[in-house]
Amino acid sequence: MPKIAVLPGDGIGQEIIPQAVRVLKAVLAEADADFEFQDYPVGGAAIELVGKALPDETLQGCREADAVLLGAVGGHQWDHLPASERPETAALLGLRKGLNFYANIRPVRMIPSLLATSTLKEDVLDGVDMVVIRELTGGVYFGEKGRSDNPRSAYDKMSYSEEEIRRILVQGFETAMLRNKKLCSVDKANVLETSRLWREIANELAKEYPEVELTHMYVDNAAMQLVRNPKQFDVIVTENMFGDILTDLASMLGGSIGMLSSASLSGSQGMYEPAHGSAPDIAGKNLANPLATILSAALMLRYSFGMEAEALRIENAVEKVLEQGYRTGDLAQAGDKVVGTIEMGDAVLAAL
Amino acid sequence: MPKIAVLPGDGIGQEIIPQAVRVLKAVLAEADADFEFQDYPVGGAAIELVGKALPDETLQGCREADAVLLGAVGGHQWDHLPASERPETAALLGLRKGLNFYANIRPVRMIPSLLATSTLKEDVLDGVDMVVIRELTGGVYFGEKGRSDNPRSAYDKMSYSEEEIRRILVQGFETAMLRNKKLCSVDKANVLETSRLWREIANELAKEYPEVELTHMYVDNAAMQLVRNPKQFDVIVTENMFGDILTDLASMLGGSIGMLSSASLSGSQGMYEPAHGSAPDIAGKNLANPLATILSAALMLRYSFGMEAEALRIENAVEKVLEQGYRTGDLAQAGDKVVGTIEMGDAVLAAL
Numbered sequence: 001m002p003k004i005a006v007l008p009g010d011g012i013g014q015e016i017i018p019q020a021v022r023v024l025k026a027v028l029a030e031a032d033a034d035f036e037f038q039d040y041p042v043g044g045a046a047i048e049l050v051g052k053a054l055p056d057e058t059l060q061g062c063r064e065a066d067a068v069l070l071g072a073v074g075g076h077q078w079d080h081l082p083a084s085e086r087p088e089t090a091a092l093l094g095l096r097k098g099l100n101f102y103a104n105i106r107p108v109r110m111i112p113s114l115l116a117t118s119t120l121k122e123d124v125l126d127g128v129d130m131v132v133i134r135e136l137t138g139g140v141y142f143g144e145k146g147r148s149d150n151p152r153s154a155y156d157k158m159s160y161s162e163e164e165i166r167r168i169l170v171q172g173f174e175t176a177m178l179r180n181k182k183l184c185s186v187d188k189a190n191v192l193e194t195s196r197l198w199r200e201i202a203n204e205l206a207k208e209y210p211e212v213e214l215t216h217m218y219v220d221n222a223a224m225q226l227v228r229n230p231k232q233f234d235v236i237v238t239e240n241m242f243g244d245i246l247t248d249l250a251s252m253l254g255g256s257i258g259m260l261s262s263a264s265l266s267g268s269q270g271m272y273e274p275a276h277g278s279a280p281d282i283a284g285k286n287l288a289n290p291l292a293t294i295l296s297a298a299l300m301l302r303y304s305f306g307m308e309a310e311a312l313r314i315e316n317a318v319e320k321v322l323e324q325g326y327r328t329g330d331l332a333q334a335g336d337k338v339v340g341t342i343e344m345g346d347a348v349l350a351a352l
Numbered sequence: 353m354p355k356i357a358v359l360p361g362d363g364i365g366q367e368i369i370p371q372a373v374r375v376l377k378a379v380l381a382e383a384d385a386d387f388e389f390q391d392y393p394v395g396g397a398a399i400e401l402v403g404k405a406l407p408d409e410t411l412q413g414c415r416e417a418d419a420v421l422l423g424a425v426g427g428h429q430w431d432h433l434p435a436s437e438r439p440e441t442a443a444l445l446g447l448r449k450g451l452n453f454y455a456n457i458r459p460v461r462m463i464p465s466l467l468a469t470s471t472l473k474e475d476v477l478d479g480v481d482m483v484v485i486r487e488l489t490g491g492v493y494f495g496e497k498g499r500s501d502n503p504r505s506a507y508d509k510m511s512y513s514e515e516e517i518r519r520i521l522v523q524g525f526e527t528a529m530l531r532n533k534k535l536c537s538v539d540k541a542n543v544l545e546t547s548r549l550w551r552e553i554a555n556e557l558a559k560e561y562p563e564v565e566l567t568h569m570y571v572d573n574a575a576m577q578l579v580r581n582p583k584q585f586d587v588i589v590t591e592n593m594f595g596d597i598l599t600d601l602a603s604m605l606g607g608s609i610g611m612l613s614s615a616s617l618s619g620s621q622g623m624y625e626p627a628h629g630s631a632p633d634i635a636g637k638n639l640a641n642p643l644a645t646i647l648s649a650a651l652m653l654r655y656s657f658g659m660e661a662e663a664l665r666i667e668n669a670v671e672k673v674l675e676q677g678y679r680t681g682d683l684a685q686a687g688d689k690v691v692g693t694i695e696m697g698d699a700v701l702a703a704l
């Protein structure tokens with residue numbers, strides 16, 4: 001029986017995960033698929049429970065599962081901890097590295113009924129449909145870092161091996177093959193040696209994918225182009241930190257970061273989570289938008305279990321409730337039906 | 353007599369610089385100020401002339417000048433050179449480092465008559481008025497970098513000293529004091545050690561500027577917030593690479609990258625240049641927008657020569673021609689008077 005490790009985490013993570021699990025279970029039941037769901041503590045919740053943001057049992061449980069569904073981690077009560085022990089860093093980076101989830105996939109699509117929500121003009125956004133692929137276990141995030149005193153100084157090393165670059169670029173080319181065959185590789189090759197190696201390998205791989213139109217773009221220009229003319233993009237592939245920045249930015253093209261789902265893949269395994277954080281300011285108030293998590297559950301069915309029809313059922317249900325005018329606060333405009341987290345979950349269930 | 357080193361560079365640099373120089377000379381003549389202008393080769397133009405993107409005489413000329421006015425550098429004909437010898441890298445990074453221009457100031461202001469030009473909604477942009485301050489001589493741009501073979505790998509070291517961080521943050525606080533006293537320091541302190549040192553020093557300095565409201569924001573969130581709600585920002589200060597990405601992005605808030613001026617300062621000296629590149633595709637066709645360069649000339653009068661009234665004259669003239677409907681191609685909408693580079697220069701001169 002397929003196993004799903006469920007890690008609600010902190011803040012709104014505790015509210016959005018139950019909604020995604022309800023939706024998943026309903027879809028699986030109708031498909032006569034028997035899955036096992038097992039909860040594990042992670043983040044601040046785990047610090048309180050066992051003194052560590054990423055307990056060994058949680059890591060082990062995730063290893064043994066076929067897929068991981070993660071909510072969000074972090075909160076101000078853990079701000080006093082050294083940065084490397086805080087929930088966001090210890091848990092998220094620990095899970096990514098520990099399970100080798102090197103490929104982070106974030107689909108950015110403008111759902112027509114959300115057009116009014118965005119800060120960008122409707123004609124600029126109408127039809128936006130891209131996938132941003134972010135390398136997730138390398139680069140400056142995981143390089144050696146250090147500090148000296150008197151006078152103080154600090155460093156972080158950004159490094160990449162051929163193998164790390166190749167596998168994420170392959171993911172980019174393969175994704176492009178399934179879509180419009182346009183791959184934009186984002187780097188800063190005019191300045192960085194890691195980017196030069198990146199570009200070199202991208203150009204080599206391009207020969208193996210003659211059908212894919214590969215372009216290169218500098219990261220500063222990419223940030224600008226995402227706002228200037230987002231429809232030019234089909235698949236973007238980039239390194240860890242650039243991807244961090246560009247995906248948050250790109251979330252604005254889908255209306256709200258509350259809509260941005262993500263899959264973090266490693267061969268046969270996957271972790272699925274919303275791109276947003278634990279939003280301590282609205283936690284516990286039934287205000288959070290569960291849709292990014294519900295859409296992440298759809299990605300789980302698609303990528304980890306090959307259940308394309310069921311993934312689409314969830315995605316269509318989400319589109320339908322948005323068409324019906326249901327909105328959580330982050331998406332609300334005058335005249336919308338503003339609902340809470342649970343009510344949004346109800347609506348999606350009803351729309352399945 | 354104050355000396356200005358003029359470095360037109362490549363591509364549209366050769367077209368936009370003459371327009372800025374005309375405007376400068378007109379304003380200086382009316383102010384009875386005698387300045388000496390001296391041209392120097394830089395970038396690809398200098399490679400063709402003397403085999404080096406940043407010739408020694410150019411660097412020396414800039415050192416001896418009170419201010420440098422730079423156009424743009426680079427072009428596809430130099431793409432075959434190793435990245436470190438290409439015009440953009442060798443000339444720009446060489447000038448910045450060689451003259452220690454550590455503080456890059458990029459004012460981002462939505463000029464009301466350009467509201468229709470942007471891809472963001474008008475109510476989101478109306479009133480945007482911020483300054484982005486980017487550290488320009490440190491970080492991963494100038495750190496040690498290297499490459500190994502078999503298997504290939506590469507690295508770039510991001511490092512910062514206390515002194516480097518402090519002086520740019522001081523620039524941030526001082527700029528905030530002259531404006532709305534709100535400083536947003538952008539970093540990635542949840543992951544990077546350099547960012548943790550950055551944040552530490554920012555918090556220390558905040559005690560010396562009790563009137564300034566200091567906030568910290570992660571770079572991924574900052575990229576999103578610039579699109580979600582740009583009016584929340586007054587002064588942003590950040591390190592080199594984050595600033596590279598965020599200023600290009602922020603240029604969209606001013607309508608076009610063709611409007612984004614910049615000052616790179618080092619104590620008493622300054623270099624002034626548009627934030628855009630040499631645009632080889634439109635070079636030589638009288639199509640380039642000279643306004644970012646003309647506005648950079650205004651910054652020169654303000655920062656290098658304390659000529660605030662003259663700086664304002666130029667800035668007001670630019671606003672006026674835009675109100676009159678003059679537009680280069682990058683800003684044009686249906687119904688606008690589309691003009692060329694030279695005609696735009698004429699219009700600004702007439703509007704002074």
Ligand SMILES: CC(C)[C@H](C(=O)O)[C@@H](O)C(=O)O
Pocket residue numbers: 088089092093244275542543572
């Ligand atoms: C919390 C942080 C370490 C994380 C990252 O930067 O990777 C987050 O911003 C994300 O994008 O998932």
Ligand SMILES: CC(C)[C@H](C(=O)O)[C@@H](O)C(=O)O
Pocket residue numbers: 190191220440441444445596627
């Ligand atoms: C050309 C390049 C090296 C440069 C930079 O990244 O600094 C440019 O993008 C800029 O912003 O001035």
